[in-house]
Amino acid sequence: MSTLDDVLSRQKTDNVLYPPTIKGRTTETLKIGSATESNLTVGLFNSTASSNVYAYITGLAISNDNCLFLLQADGQTPYYPTSPQSNGSALSSDCAIALGAPGTTRNVTIPYIAGGRIWFCVENKLTFLLNSSPAGPGLVEPSASNTADPNYHLSWDFCEFTYNSTQLYANITYVDFVSLPISLTLTSTSGNTSHVGGLPSNGLETICNDLKAQNAIDNAGWDKLVITNSGTNLRALSPSNGIIFDPNLFSTYWNEYIDTVWNKYISTPLVIDTQFTWSLTTGYTSNDRTLLSFSGIGSFPKPSSTDIFGANSGAFAPQASNTDQLLNIGARLDAAFNRSTLLINADQPTKEVVNTYYTNAVTNHYARIVHAANVDGRGYCFPYDDVTPEGGVDQSGFVNDGSPASFLVCVGGANAYAKREVEVQKIQDTGLMKRNVSWDESGEILDLDVGEKRDLEKGEHLKLLSEAGPSTSRTFKLPPFIERLIGPQLAVSSTVYMNLITVNTAQKLQSSPFHTERLLPVLELVTRFLASVVSLSIRTIISRVFIVVFFLLFYFLGLLPHGGGGESQRRIMESVVTGSANGTVVI
Structure with missing residues (x-):
């Protein structure tokens, strides 16, 4: 008998995803009071340099008795495999979702999924196979620690997610290895945005070089974590996977x-x-x-x-x-x-x-190096990298929301930016459920402010950070049906396109003659004027305004000279009385 926790744990060790034999109350609880829509649009953005990038979406279908799920190549149709006659059988449907050219987004639709993964492979398609089990077919997934795996020499990676009636939760993961840069951007129906920047496009090269440099310092074997293919860095293994290849690796390190x-x-x-x-x-x-x-x-x-x-x-x-x-x-x-x-x-x-963290000479240098290579320092580097003090800063690299509107997953590194304008929100002191060790995928409707369960690496735990993301609300609210149709595109335009276009436009403008010969002098003049205005005190401004009004008043009363004979000036002099006490001029 296996629970959902059991099969997800086995997935991480055996690279096979089986449905649980104990189904629980998932199906019936999803029919009532769901906080999320039953389907979610996911944008898959290609920021690699290749036009041949394929995505795969796998998991367990919560609304279909937790049976095995894959999304077909059209990005809309679910594929529920049947039990094969023999282990290692091929899929009967094409599930390779072709991404568009670099800089484009492919929108797909997913149902409620537990133990979900979004896989990417550059220049090749991945091989998934089917095994049989008492509960139904199991999915044999690509492995980075099995040289006989048909995917071993390919460039691929994945991120993890769970989408149920309570929320969408997703994270980037380096617990097994590092290969392709992946970033996540989640926008809620209220306009709040959560973002995990991931690695820049050269992140793998940086990590491999730093692992070799660390090995030159302590000769502990960090360089053995670097896997190459024809002289090119293919991936960097975690120490756990490195030990699979060499059981003596790090044996006395600690x-x-x-x-x-x-x-x-x-x-x-x-x-x-x-x-x-x-x-x-x-x-x-x-x-x-x-x-x-x-x-x-x-x-x-x-x-x-x-x-x-x-x-x-x-x-x-x-x-x-x-x-x-x-x-x-x-x-x-x-x-x-x-x-x-x-x-x-x-x-x-x-x-x-x-x-x-990682300041001792003896430490998990893989985790140190990978965190340092990520643009915002976040991403699961070992199974309990989500352990965080109350009020602390998340290290695991997750996004989540109870009312997701759009979810953008970017592969390639061009969307690797840190939300530096947003401070990480701290944990509240009251009303939170603390960490436990058993991740519950039952999909039971919970109070998001009290008992949310969302750790994809190691079990159930408290809300480590405030779930409300930074506010980036739009100035207007779209109708719900339009939001569902173009929500992902809005997310792309606000995070990727505008980011890239703005930078390119600014660079071209700054190098043009118009900018240097005409625009800069005007900007300097405006800046000086604003600086002079701001530097004035309120009393000075009022006094100068009063003087201007004073002279305008005299002008229109005919007391200032505006003719040739000087009559106005004489009237002014005739109307002046000099105070004898303190020399004040009284009109």
């Missing part, structure tokens, strides 16, 4: 650091905020220095490198008792190990600060 951590917490309490109903819990190293123990809950042995990088084995595997609570504590321990902050912060993750 030993000294772990021993130092265990020694520190012999007398120093390690306080873990579970960010859930268990609240704070305190751990100490056992007397024999073999375990990190949390009284009345359980303990953790010293983890191996595989445990730290993969987060699902050995020290961080599920335990027989207090399973959820220990997995929760283990998630925070694992994040602190990868970020190498356990020696500088005994309050995890409460006092964590992003600029202290």
